[in-house]
Amino acid sequence: MKSSFAKYKKFLLLMICASVLSAPEAAAQGLDPNALLKPPTDTWPTYNGDYSGRRYSSLDQINSENINSLTLAWVFRTPTHQLKSTPLVVNGIMYFTSPDHVWAIDARFGRQIWHYQRKSEGDHIGNRGVAMYKGNIYVETPDAHLVCLNAKDGTVKWDIVLADEKLGYFATMAPLVVKDHIIAGVSGDVTDIPGFLVSIDPETGKEQWKWFTQPRPGEPGSETWPKDSDAILHGGGMTWMTGTYDPQLNLLYWGTGNPNPVLAGEGRMGDNLFTCTIVALNPDTGKLIWNFQPSPHDVHDWDAVQTPVLFDAGYKGKTRKLLAQASRNGFYFLLDRTTGEHLTTAPFIETTWSSGIDAKGRPAAKPEATPTPDGALVSPGSDGATNWMAPSFDPQTDLFYVNARRLFSIYYNTVDKTKPEGWGGRDRNLWANSTIRALDYRTGKLVWNHELGDGESIAGILTTAGHLLFTADNAGNLLALDPSTGKTLWHLNVGAHLVASPMTYQLGGRQYLIVPIQDTLYAFALPEKL
């Protein structure tokens, strides 16, 4: 009996050892794309944390009761200019980027595991992070390549060209994994090149489909471009922010960039579909299912790439599948994400450019807001009433949060040739200030307003079940606000600006709040029990 029990115990011990050894190893092999459907709280496995783009975490260890005991857990400094990326965390490892760089670090202790560097031509304005599929990490590069790295050691598995850097393309966005697709977008509006989204096979790097943001001549939408001109083939519409995805509907949602030439629209009269548009695509085929255009015939660089945030909530007595976007032009849009039906359009900040809402729910532009050779004073300026910094939707408060800017600028159309090319002008910023605003998601109406000070904030937002909203002001203070009232609960002078969006995860029983400040990642947590 004793010996058989001893045998059994030994067997049990072996089993435990085997499972302890093998389970983490199996897990450490990477990220099953099915895990993206309901991410565990010890991960942040995709740019927005999950497919919805809500930037809401169900973690509540750090909460409104204990926020004033928040302390620094670790700091990771990089030899780079600005960290604009949102890190991914999978199996205890954090992956984040800056242009030409990817780091893998220990998500609990902030120690480097590997660092990948690849020098490149092209625009180095920023990089928003990586995507992960099984044991692979995917990063876009300033010369518009997509590089697949081994997540274990950062070695290159393959490197493919997404677009021609010599034509003015570059790439900044964090790719999105949907099933067996790596969805990648491109940047570049200084030259007149067409935008597109491309789906890449995660293993081979081969193209699965490509969807251009301008229809080919003769296709639906092409009637919104002039005939007998090459405008439609050079119409811009970059896809430079990570979209969202509804697994039940199997629809991919993406915001597209501004048309080209940017400020000189006289050579592209018409609405210019599908630029400055929210589109729903089939992720398996790239087929367009529906579209809604926040800024028809844009001449102010107000792209509509801001996160299309997905949530299911009540609207006029029924629970509906909704999509909300606070767009760069200063208007909030609420759509039915199954059909694309327009529900609400409302300004989320004061602007001067619109004369009203048209029958389709799109803001109509005043003629005098068009850039002119002698200058047109318009709010917002080309940097937008908001931009790429993350908005958030908190299901505990039912509020939609946006970083909103009042921004006056004078726009010049400087074209003195018959055919505008490139930007064809520019605006000069006069004055800006910024606020965090909480909106009623149904109406877009203001619920509370928290001023951030003079200047253009590019701080993103994170909300958590701990009844906290994390962001930063324009004076270098990190802020935790009460998401119900906008009141400040905690602040810390971190000496520089938050130029990305905060994120959070819980490992080893400890919740971490990660905030990139300029070139440094700061990890905050509650004090460890000694």
Place this chain on the structure above:
Amino acid sequence: MPNWKSAVATSALFVYTFTLAPGALSQQPDKQEAAAAADRGKAAFSQSCGFCHGPDATGARGPDLVRSSLVAHDVKGDLIGPVVREGRPDKGMPPLPLTPEQIADVATFLHARAKEALESSGVPNTYPVEKLLTGNTDKGKAFFEGAGGCKNCHSPTGDLAGVAKKYPPIELQAHMLYPDDKEVPATVTLPTGEQVSGMLAHLDDFVVGLRVGDKTGWYRSFRRKDVKLEIKDPLTAHRELLPKLASADIHNLFAYINTLK
């Protein structure tokens, strides 16, 4: 500059650096030679290629060459040269009898055109004043003295005397709308009733910093929750005016301000 304005300052900096660079570079001899080559190339292009590609290369019967992939990949005529010499018979383009020197000049011209499009995202400080002078001086003066309320703080013979000489016209227009270089006076009242006045050096929700007296004074800071703060921002009137200004007001006022030399 007080650091509470630094976010706007940073975004403006991009425009300044970008717009100043071409002017500074044009002083260099190799740039002058490139400009001369581009001029020669333009003449040759206009004569031999302009009929199909448009005199400014933006396309006519033939394609736009400013947006051409071949031109984007060309290095000193290595791709453009063969096309000119051999033509593209399949697309109806004949070979053209240009000399190697002319081909080099045409390549320089096409690259200059592409660069011009690339750099059209900046408004240079050399932007011609004629383009800005679309308003009526008398109406601008009337606005200054009347509806605009400008004379409440400004005088054409006082603070604004010679202002049009101080800035390039494009800067003058921006400065007229929002002169973002003013010191902001502020007064802090302590719980004891003591008052400290000076120029604002830092401001957020939690801390106010002052240079006591004037901008050369010693720095003092206070917790916002401990003091009463009164700010006399001289730009309040400008901020209130911005959303109300009609296009005609701006251009009439600029025409008037531009006379203050």
